[in-house]
Amino acid sequence: MIRCQSLSWGAPGQPLTSPLSLEFDSGSLTAIIGANGCGKSSLLKVIAGLQKPLAGNVALSVPRQSGLSFLPQQQHLDRQFPISLEELICAGFWGRRLSTRLRAQRLKDALENWHLSGLGERPLMALSGGELQRALLARLSLTDAPVLLLDEPHAALDELGQQLLWQHIHTWHGEGRTLVVVCHDLAAVRQHIPQTLLIKNRECVFGASNELIQQTPHTQVA
Template structure:
């Protein structure tokens, strides 16, 4: 699904890491971990086709338009934009070819799944950080994309929101979708069966998440 060949990325023409070679199969679940400024978010943008790599190449086994869905950090969302929560969530259906009645059903179901039915008429400016994050995740859940790239999806979520997030991640994985997500919550990943890509100035390491948790002394501060 994703293949990186001697990939390098970074701002201002300066690579953040040595060349990365990586292959992630379809249906895989990968956490992207590392310290602040290491290049985690930048890597997701390169994979999503939003930024160009500095060197090397990347192959994504789905069309970038429609086949990939990217969840940005919520500070990139203009909370003064004059739309309601339901309109933000419904943007996940913009490429859908299903009829209007089916779209309305799916939208309502997504709002219900994320506990947003009572907030659907609220403007973005009136939402808490956790409510906005659930709305962004609900929008993503309406897409048919096979590759989901999530930049800090747990941000601002309370315990209930995190539980809903993991229910959806497990559901998406059962559907055979490929997921990569940036996380600073290493403790929260300790009970999950997934791989992790640690990004650092000295290089990138790909291993089961448990290896990073049990051998922190070797890997240092990874999240």
Template structure:
């Protein structure tokens, strides 16, 4: 599904790693971990096509159509002053979908209930808590049904209920055969929920089983 060959990324003239090669199979669930500034978020942006790699090749085996890839950014990149309601944020997941208005309405209602957002539909973006906004962004992914999901710190701002909902959905999406790449700083959650980890270091990348790879590394290298 995702194949990187001699890939380097980062600011122009400032690659974050030497050329790296790795492959994430179709239907895999992989965490991306590393120190702050190691390039985790930048790698997701490269995969999403939002940032060009400095060198090398990136090959994505996904359908060439709208909705084949969904990217969850960090909240800090969103304009909380934009005049849009929670329901409109979630409904953006229908983009490129040709379902009937009746089916869309039913699915939207079900997804809002599933993420415990019922009753907040008309609340404006600026009035949402960080956890409510994060659940809304994740609910949007539930509607998108993309085969490739790129999640940049999806656990951020979530309380205990939000965390339970997040991991329940990640496992459900994985069971559906989707490919997920998840930037996550919660190493205990990675060990518990995500089978494989891509560790990014200044010397390169290491891909392996989460229980082994994280356990072998000092906490300061992957937090």
């Protein structure tokens, strides 16, 4: 569960929206949509504890450090950092005690599930945008966190990559995890995500995805 109470975020003295009071139920799957710069990514960062709110608070039903995993946009990743794809993915094991054998099997499964087998030794700078995004998603999959925050997870993915993404999102949702997904593909939101938070004109509107998007068909999202 994620509970936002009278939450405001943005630059000091410049809140991006009116205060938000909303609860994301445990096991729910929610999209956040809205125009570029409206505060979607910033809201995820506030929920993740990476950015301080201007006012209000966020309460979680799980500890942030061990129970929440955040997928940022890959533009915030330093691709010159000297690690391999495999080392990036293994960061998903951080803070967990697993046997060497189990870690190796989980890594092998993640590479296969995200169609990255054979690429483990490649440095980040040698990866395509789609390969890097799938590696970030593979890292996320190893955390087993009950709360997942995904900021534009479909970015840079080709058709196959997007199919894999939505398959995994439905699997995670079926496992009872709580997912909040920033997405600009309204067709995908209507098809895959049952409820949506729309940020528009500095206001937040929450409702069923089909109804909300149908009522605001000309909303620009990015």
